Amino acid sequence: MTTEAIAIVxxxxxxxxxxxxxELARTHHVYALGRNDDALAELGALSNVTPVSTDxxxxxxxxxxSPSSLVPLLDLTRIDVLVHAAAIATRFSVESxxxxxxxxxxxxxxxxPAELTRRLLPALRAAQGSVVFINSGAGRGxxxxxxxxxxTKHALYALADGLRKAESGAGVRVxxxxxxxxxxxxxxxxxxxxxxxxxxxxxxxxxxVARAIRTVVDAGPSTQITDVSVRPRIxxxxxxxxxxx
Numbered sequence: 001m002t003t004e005a006i007a008i009v010x011x012x013x014x015x016x017x018x019x020x021x022x023e024l025a026r027t028h029h030v031y032a033l034g035r036n037d038d039a040l041a042e043l044g045a046l047s048n049v050t051p052v053s054t055d056x057x058x059x060x061x062x063x064x065x066s067p068s069s070l071v072p073l074l075d076l077t078r079i080d081v082l083v084h085a086a087a088i089a090t091r092f093s094v095e096s097x098x099x100x101x102x103x104x105x106x107x108x109x110x111x112x113p114a115e116l117t118r119r120l121l122p123a124l125r126a127a128q129g130s131v132v133f134i135n136s137g138a139g140r141g142x143x144x145x146x147x148x149x150x151x152t153k154h155a156l157y158a159l160a161d162g163l164r165k166a167e168s169g170a171g172v173r174v175x176x177x178x179x180x181x182x183x184x185x186x187x188x189x190x191x192x193x194x195x196x197x198x199x200x201x202x203x204x205x206x207x208x209v210a211r212a213i214r215t216v217v218d219a220g221p222s223t224q225i226t227d228v229s230v231r232p233r234i235x236x237x238x239x240x241x242x243x244x245x
Contacts, residue, residue: 088108140157
């Protein structure tokens with residue numbers, strides 16, 4: 001039986017995902033999940049990283065008969081760390097969002113992490129592992145033109161809080177890491193939608209989010225770090241940028 005520490009990272013090809021994979025690969029064998037095959041190939045060249053090409057909505061929510069590249073992960077007997085970094089964000093107001101917009105965002109941002117966690121709970125319990133949800137400043141507030149994304153992140157807080165209470169007796173630690181505006185393609189797209197100027201150096205470097213996750217994962221055996229906010233050194237609003245996060 002292997003004693004190698006195992007980590008699974010969703011959204012591994014996103015702006016934060018690669019940094020999270022690289023950080024965890026120093027001490028874990030990381031299964032890096034994503035849809036961008038070119039980026040997955042780059043991750044696969046790293047030591048201690050196994051890339052997994054998957055559409056999580058199809059593979060997890062498509063029904064029992066859906067072919068899934070996740071089967072080898074679901075067969076793991078122990079998992080030490082599960083990081084939910086996969087998410088989508090598109091600006092919508094209540095007026096502009098349609099039912100399909102709500103359902104798409106909720107599926108990816110909330111239902112997928114809930115279902116993947118459920119499927120992996122036996123292995124997480126066996127390792128007394130850690131589940132880390134990547135949230136956002138939008139999980140504690142909202143904007144008129146970013147309501148759908150904010151609503152999913154509010155729901156993700158509820159998911160994390162309830163899971164932490166339900167699994168504490170089994171030794172599973174549950175944490176939320178909530179970055180503010182971070183220099184990622186997702187934020188750049190949101191800024192473009194709003195017409196705001198995008199200045200990368202005004203935002204959090206993704207590597208700093210990965211370091212926050214390291215702090216959570218390395219917490220001592222008698223503790224769990226349940227809620228971490230990662231903010232820019234100078235708040236974006238104080239720079240008159242007005243970028244929500």
